[in-house]
Amino acid sequence: KQEVTQIPAALSVPEGENLVLNCSFTDSAIYNLQWFRQDPGKGLTSLLLIQSSQREQTSGRLNASLDKSSGRSTLYIAASQPGDSATYLCAVRHVGGKLIFGQGTELSVKP
Amino acid sequence: ETGVTQSPTHLIKTRGQQVTLRCSSQSGHNTVSWYQQALGQGPQFIFQYYREEENGRGNFPPRFSGLQFPNYSSELNVNALELDDSALYLCASSFGGSSTDTQYFGPGTRLTVL
Numbered sequence: 001k002q003e004v005t006q007i008p009a010a011l012s013v014p015e016g017e018n019l020v021l022n023c024s025f026t027d028s029a030i031y032n033l034q035w036f037r038q039d040p041g042k043g044l045t046s047l048l049l050i051q052s053s054q055r056e057q058t059s060g061r062l063n064a065s066l067d068k069s070s071g072r073s074t075l076y077i078a079a080s081q082p083g084d085s086a087t088y089l090c091a092v093r094h095v096g097g098k099l100i101f102g103q104g105t106e107l108s109v110k111p
Numbered sequence: 112e113t114g115v116t117q118s119p120t121h122l123i124k125t126r127g128q129q130v131t132l133r134c135s136s137q138s139g140h141n142t143v144s145w146y147q148q149a150l151g152q153g154p155q156f157i158f159q160y161y162r163e164e165e166n167g168r169g170n171f172p173p174r175f176s177g178l179q180f181p182n183y184s185s186e187l188n189v190n191a192l193e194l195d196d197s198a199l200y201l202c203a204s205s206f207g208g209s210s211t212d213t214q215y216f217g218p219g220t221r222l223t224v225l
Contacts, residue, residue: 004153034213034214036216041199041221042218042219043117043201043216043217043218043219044154044201044203044216045216046213046214046215046216049213089153089154091153091154097142097144097159097166097167097212098144098156098159098167098169099144099146099154099156099203099214100156101146101153101154101155102153103151103152103153104153
């Protein structure tokens with residue numbers, strides 16, 4: 001059974017700091033991995049999607065990596081800003097098309 | 112904005128009642144998935160519809176049911192509501208029904224069961 005774990009559960013950093021969010025999964029038979037952002041009480045905004053054949057994806061200040069063999073992904077945020085404060089969720093795409101999510105990392109960037 | 116809309120945005124029901132939540136897919140998308148997100152948790156997959164047929168289901172009881180219409184909009188129905196059904200319900204649409212399609216999420220419906 002696929003399980004997705006995100007560490008840490010919460011993170012508080014000063015503005016301008018570079019940070020890394022971690023995601024691990026137990027079954028490497030995935031189609032892709034996706035990182036989402038969720039603001040309080042809101043829906044999910046897709047940030048980056050990495051197909052199983054890819055190693056990383058970049059968008060602006062965000063960089064996501066994928067190591068299928070070790071069951072790990074990281075989301076790197078450069079030069080963090082208060083507007084980056086949100087919950088970040090990773091999800092793996094499994095057989096049958098469903099997404100299996102981690103519990104999220106709640107990020108707070110202090111001015 | 113993903114182009115996926117959900118209604119209503121908030122809903123309060125009492126235990127034992129029935130509820131219907133609605134989702135309008137992004138234009139051109141023929142696949143809809145529904146997820147339940149309890150407070151402080153990641154979303155959990157309920158089921159997926161592709162071209163009006165259910166083609167995947169998570170670990171939810173039969174009182175959770177759905178429909179997809181010819182225009183690919185969708186409904187989630189929950190019967191005999193329980194307190195633990197209180198959650199944010201998210202729908203996501205995609206095109207093609209394959210396992211590599213990007214899913215686009217709506218803003219969710221917040222259901223409170225008293």
